[in-house]
Amino acid sequence: MKKQLRIHNDLDELNKVAEFVETIGDELNLSLSLVMNINLALEEAVVNVISYAYPNQDGKSNIDLYAEFCDSTLVFTLTDKGLAFDPTTAPTADVTLSIEDRPVGGLGIFLIRQIMDEVSYKRIKEENQLSLKKKIIN
Amino acid sequence: MGTTVNAQDSVIRVIVSGRLDTNTVKEFEAALQPLLVKDKADIVLDCADMTYISSSGLRLFIVLLKAVKANKGTLTIENMQSDVRSIFDMTGFSSLFTIL
Numbered sequence: 001m002k003k004q005l006r007i008h009n010d011l012d013e014l015n016k017v018a019e020f021v022e023t024i025g026d027e028l029n030l031s032l033s034l035v036m037n038i039n040l041a042l043e044e045a046v047v048n049v050i051s052y053a054y055p056n057q058d059g060k061s062n063i064d065l066y067a068e069f070c071d072s073t074l075v076f077t078l079t080d081k082g083l084a085f086d087p088t089t090a091p092t093a094d095v096t097l098s099i100e101d102r103p104v105g106g107l108g109i110f111l112i113r114q115i116m117d118e119v120s121y122k123r124i125k126e127e128n129q130l131s132l133k134k135k136i137i138n
Numbered sequence: 139m140g141t142t143v144n145a146q147d148s149v150i151r152v153i154v155s156g157r158l159d160t161n162t163v164k165e166f167e168a169a170l171q172p173l174l175v176k177d178k179a180d181i182v183l184d185c186a187d188m189t190y191i192s193s194s195g196l197r198l199f200i201v202l203l204k205a206v207k208a209n210k211g212t213l214t215i216e217n218m219q220s221d222v223r224s225i226f227d228m229t230g231f232s233s234l235f236t237i238l
Binding site: 011012014015018032033036037039040043044047093095096097098099100102104105107108110111114115 | 159193196207225
């Protein structure tokens with residue numbers, strides 16, 4: 001299975017990402033829990049790009065999402081031409097802190113790492129490529 | 139996504155429904171604003187119909203809990219769906235919040 005989705009760097013496009021994941025979930029007969037988790041990881045990754053990759057831009061840029069299922073592994077690749085940002089090097093959130101010491105944000109990348117089995121990043125020809133892999137166990 | 143706030147007796151009941159994602163979080167944030175400054179409020183978040191939460195929604199749960207603690211109130215979460223609960227477990231929220 002191979003699928004592709006192109007969206008603009010606009011938060012209103014998030015619904016398309018959710019529909020994309022749901023379609024893949026239906027095709028691969030994934031559980032609703034897994035579909036929700038994958039949807040969450042992709043939302044966090046896409047929101048990061050939309051929020052931070054294009055700080056000075058007026059027009060719309062594209063974000064491409066590729067999905068491939070092969071050897072029991074679902075691989076999503078997210079590409080954009082925004083500012084270079086490697087989420088794999090972001091500090092890990094400490095989820096053991098008390099409410100007093102907890103920062104209010106910073107959980108997006110943590111959730112991606114928790115949900116996915118492998119997260120890798122490449123910067124190739126002015127393009128960010130984030131790869132998210134999830135082993136599918138039937 | 140929908141948020142309804144009902145104040146009955148001394149308890150403020152907030153009913154959260156649908157998807158709490160980066161797009162819908164603004165409505166939830168607006169509904170919570172008056173609660174962030176209430177003194178000694180007893181707040182219940184009824185999450186029976188909340189089907190999804192992303193980090194932007196989780197952020198507001200933390201903001202609300204910090205405010206409630208500072209204002210010497212209480213915050214209880216009720217009827218959370220198991221998939222959403224698993225996100226609370228994953229992020230350590232289950233040990234921060236009172237979840238019934």
